Amino acid sequence: MKRAITLLVLAAMLGLSVAATAAPKMQLMVYTSMKEVLISELIDAFLKKNPSVRIDYYSAGAGKLMAKIATEKQANALVCDVLWTSEVPDFYQMKAQGALEPYVSPEAKNIVSPVKDKEGYFTPARLGTLGVAYNTNKVKNPPKTWEDLLKPEFKDGFAIANPALSGTSMVSVGMIVENLGWEYIQKLRGNGALMGQGSGQVVDDTAIGDLKACLGVDYIVINKIKEGASLGFTYLDKMLVIPSPVAILKGTKNLEAAKLWVDFMLSKEGQSIIANSFTLPIRADVPIVQGVGLVTPAEAEKRAMKLDYIKLMSDKEATIEKFTSIMTK
């Protein structure tokens, strides 16, 4: 018994020091708000191609990631090399603060996106869309327009994720406000709409029936449908299309690996993996998955609501606050 404990402990100490100090030549840490189902396959494929890079990722809501990066900078212990979220304003802001490393990938020329940064401080790597995820047991007539969501069918049962936690939600709210006005948000609230938690949780809450429907991110909803959840997914007349840019942080010690990663993401192979995870690629030459309710990137761009990201950047705090106060009153 005693010997066993001693051995265990020695192993633990050894492991601890290995975990803390030992490292292969190239390291890479990706902070992303994408869910596991989307990122893990990308990582695996990347590793197959670049076995010399040790890549890790940290998945959390965009707000959390930004806070974490800021704290790391404060502590002078930056861990994040590459950031990939859907909160576009953050990228403008970081660019303005000089926190990003410019890199124009050779693959960048193939991109189709409503947002682009010519200097290459950030590059869209996915075209996220949000539709309405609804519980098939509770919603018999899927909504087609934004007005449909104000019907009694959705009373006290529709939610939007907390924009403070979720980047997509933040941008979505920005788009809704810019295109439909605050009055629409007021009306939603008037019909008992709620502010949920993260973008994953609102979909889960809908699946279990806590909510009747919610604004859901394409791949999150479709993946759950594939697993058998009683969910449906549909787009409204005016679409929420949000590019998810990727950027390299200034001061990274792993610039080479970071560039390899960005190239891979934008490559045809990388985009195919992204597309196969039930979201939209940013390359026209990569086909989308058919039969799950997705639309092509071209159509998405056509139906997309417009948004002034630069303006949203400065209005971000105020928007979140106003939204929160409306939805919690």
Add this chain to the structure above:
Amino acid sequence: MVDNIRLVDVTKRFGEVIAVNRLNLEIKQGECFSFLGPSGCGKTTTLRMLAGFEDLDEGEMYVGDTLVSSSIKKYYLQPEKRGFGMVFQAFAVWPHMNVYENVAFPLRVKRISREEVDRRTKEALANTRLSGLEKSFPGELSGGQQQRIALARAIALNPRVLLLDEPLSNLDPHNRESMRFEIKDLQRQLGVTILFVTHDQSEAMALSDRMLVMRDGLVQQVDTPVNIYYNPANKFVFSFIGLSNFVPVEMSDGKVYVDGAKGAGSLNKGTEADKSVFKEGKALVAFRPSDVVFEEEGPIAGRVIRRTFLGELVDYRIKVGEHDIRVQKNRQAFQLKEGDNCRMGFKKLLWYER
């Protein structure tokens, strides 16, 4: 009405162990009666059955004509309805109440007038020499004082019977001795029946009118202290009740010699051996260290191998053949030195089978 306590065929088992085995006993009203025995002999169990804390496996118990416990009828009078008083080894005074409250609390529960409660509490406290300590808490008092609170609490209720479960064994030697007499005085004064459980033979002898010696749940002897000391029913009682010598003896030519020490002399000069205990000519003779007399004409010869001065007493170890005999003499009596030869006589001998 005479409230004699009667135990009829009382038996109690704990699992495989028979704690009390078919005990029959009658204790007279006003008597001070002790249960004496080594720990685990069943004496405390008997007391607890009487108090009503333990059920009986067999038998019945009466107080006067009232049946209080019966295994056959599955009837057990609740402890609180038996009208007994009890004092426990660990005092069991309530630490969160002061002396006065400790004594008054059980009285208050009964429907007695305030004045009456106050009068009886004060009387009980006076009887146990606790007057003036009413406001003190038990934690501030000595062991002896705490035990007096317990006693006061018990007598304030005017119980028919007072049960005392080793009440003195947690006290220091000095307190133990004085409490012993206080209990005895109280009993005389109040005329209450006392049942006293102890493993200390000197305590039992000093206090009791009669006592019962118990071993492994079985009664060994019930009698007055003097009779038990002088006429013990068996070897166990003899050895339990005081210091003792057991010497193996053999009979030859109708005379009794200490085993292997014929030369030391024969024992039946002046003392008649009980022949019936001899099996194949062998037996044991028993006597107390204080019953040995050094005398010129004594029947047995021995040699002093050790002399220890104990204050009031002098303790000798005398070698007779291969056997050691212990002798205790008053310091004023005739003295021997180590290495002296001596002859011994015996005030009283008891004979047992080997």
Add this chain to the structure above:
Amino acid sequence: MSRLIAARGSGKKFGGAEIVLALSIAVLVVIVAVPVLMILYNAFTVDGKLNIGDVVDIIKEPDTYMALRNSLIIALGVTGLGTFLGVLFSYLVARTDLPFKSLMKLLFIVPFMLPSFIGAIAWKVLLSPRGGYINKMFMDIFNTSRPLFNIYSVAGIIVVETMYLFPFVFMQVSAALERMDPTLEESARISGVPLGTIMRKITFPLIMPSIVAGALLIALYSLAHFGVPAILGTEIGFYNIPTLIYRKIHSSGGSFASIRTGTVLATILIASAALILYLQKLVLKSGRYSIIAGKSMRPMLMKLRRSKYPILLLCFVYIFITVILPTATIMLVGALKTYGLPFELKNMTLRNFKYILNWRMTRQAVSNSLLLSLGAAFVTMLAGTIISYVIVKMKVKGKFLLEFLGVLPFSVPGTVIALGVILTWSGRFGINLYNTTWIIFVAYIARYMAFSIKSNSAALEQVHDSLEEAARSCGATHWQSMKDIVLPLIKPGMVAAFFLILLPALRELTTSVLLYGPRTRTIGVAIYALNEDGETVLACALATFALLIIVFGEIVIRRIISAKEGGPSGG
């Protein structure tokens, strides 16, 4: 100088005693005292200058003020309810003729071993207002849209916390009832006092110090509790002090203002914890009476008569609800294809478990937790042994400082330790452990050192001085007597300390959640994050593994402890 040396007859002028003492104090100062001081320093100063005004302003902020209020409400509720349940059940188990008492006693302590945040996840699954399985069933059966119970509420948080914290009172009070001299009650009975009066006037006043001590422990834990309010409260914007600190730190972006708010909140936690511990000391001291029996006797049992079986049923229902139902829920949800499906065989899969086992993130979390808890348990066990030896056995001046430092972490909640560790080990003193495993390691050591010192001190106190002196007089040197006598005797205590730290560290959440980095998630953090991200099934699958590890660990501990009791014991 020589007077300082332990009067152990060492011929040397300068013993090793001072060196050991100095080292022990240094370790405790660096690991324990500095982080706490850093918090106080940061709370009360701005740019190196004392600034009380800001502190007041921070407390006046609605967020802060509400969190304070909420913490207090929850603590009061949990303490009240938990004390009631603890006293009730301990009385039933210790003083009535309830059947299966020893089994019941064991079962009532089980919730203590289970991580409460996993329980909170289970209750979320069962009682979330519309989607909770129980609520859904209720609404379907009665055809209503009103849920049976909304777990996302103050009441929900109080109820769930109570389930896991009531054993504090249960254990204290049942120990007191068992140790209590039964003749204290018997003497009242034979004096003619009815049972009910005995209970009111004798039994309860006598065990009151134990009740209060247990209640204060509940209050202490509840006040600083993170897991349950984080899972059930954040949903409805309900924050207590620890969850507010978490939010502030996580959305701080490293800004000083947020950290400052955190330190002020932490200071309030330290102050309330200190107050509670002080009260406890006062209560235990005022228990001026010892009620411990001289010889072991079976206590008087209250006969429940006809209500015996209904009460037994009630106990089993309680245990079913608090232990079995949530555990089963976690395991079942862990096996669901996706969250929200009904529990039918066709919806069940082992895929989640397999996924958890293969997934890098969870594997990393498990190995992190294992390494951290083993390492922390080992280091604290060793350091704790040495420090306790100095405290208990050595006659060295200045050891009072050790005693104080040793028990300090007891009064410092996990959130506070985490915050202090961030402030201390993020480069301010030249060492930057931020985002590494080491920062969690340091925090664990600070958090669990007090356990180790307590356990080891108890073991050492059992080893009477004369045992060592006997060895010395037999010709053994100081070192030989340590090796041959002291160490073998306290070994069971050391092993116990090892496991007593290992298990809670394995499932730790409160501290880790503030300290984890991208590569340094622990099991607790992983489960919490998965749940927060809406990956409920994966969270439950991982929680299932965590529960299995914990149950296995508890069994090992019980084996070791019972083996210790069977064999020769110390003192």
Add this chain to the structure above:
Amino acid sequence: MAQIVLKNIWKSYGKKDVVKDFSMTIDDGECFTFLGPSGCGKTVILRMIAGFERPDRGEIYIGDRLVASGEKHYSLPPESRDIGVVFQDYAVWPHKTVFQNVAYPLQIKRVHKEELKQRTNTAVAQVGLKNYEKRYPYQLSGGQQQRVALARALVPRPSVLLLDEPLNNLDANLREEMRFEIKILQREYGVTVLYVTHDQDVALAISDRILVFDKNGSIRQVGRPEELYENPNDSYIYKFMGVSNFLPADVRDGKAYLKGTGDLISDQALVNNGDMTLASRPSDVILSRENGIVAKVMRVAYLGSNFDYRLSLGAFEVRAQMDTHDALAQRLIFEPGEECRITLNKITWFDAEQAKEEVL
């Protein structure tokens, strides 16, 4: 075998002087007892001889060897002093068997295996624990554990054996048995013994010489047991040594009259005239129905081998004891309240003021 010499020992804890200028020589092979109330410093002196404490001032020799000197800040560690110690709480090691406990000192000395086994077995047998070698202490009674401690202390054949209240935790019967055994072992090993106790019964039984402390730590008398008992220096020693009756008397020209009643209690009071206190032991109070001054019987208790009487003599209480056989033969069994007559067999005289000193 060695003598122990203590020269002008001082020891204080904080501001309290526990030992003040203590000097004493304990002879080689002697059984010497420190007898005194708790707190008198007797245990501290023993611990200084053992090496667990060091004297502030003064010197300690064991044999010819200086083992401690306060002035020189020198203290030989206990393991080098060639001593055996037996503690009040037994201090047998709970994780070692009887054999392992007793063998440990030999093991430390690296005694050869065969010899170790033989010497350990002999020592275990000597204390009457043969066949208990493999048991653990928790399987033994208190008395047996104390025997293990004795064997362990004696097995390395130390020159000095120190016993610190070793019989305190035993019950009365065991205590009475063990005190004889310790004495026998001491003779067998010929070891110098220092025995510390507050129990005068044990001290009387075991010692060659006794040193009596008072509660302030001062030496009141040193002497053989019978000397102390029969010829005490003062009333403190008299009280300390056993149950005693103290009666105030008025002495005039060799005649002593009891205060209060005026009865002539002795006509051989060969002491100063005036207020005196007379002391006598219960066994020196001779009861009869005919001779002596009148006393009232308060109660009679039967104790087996003797009767214990409490008598009142005016305002004073007198205790008497009589052998049961004699009492029965002389019909001296009284009822409470009866009158009896007493004479005092042996009287020790003390100054009235001095006799008021209480023994703690």
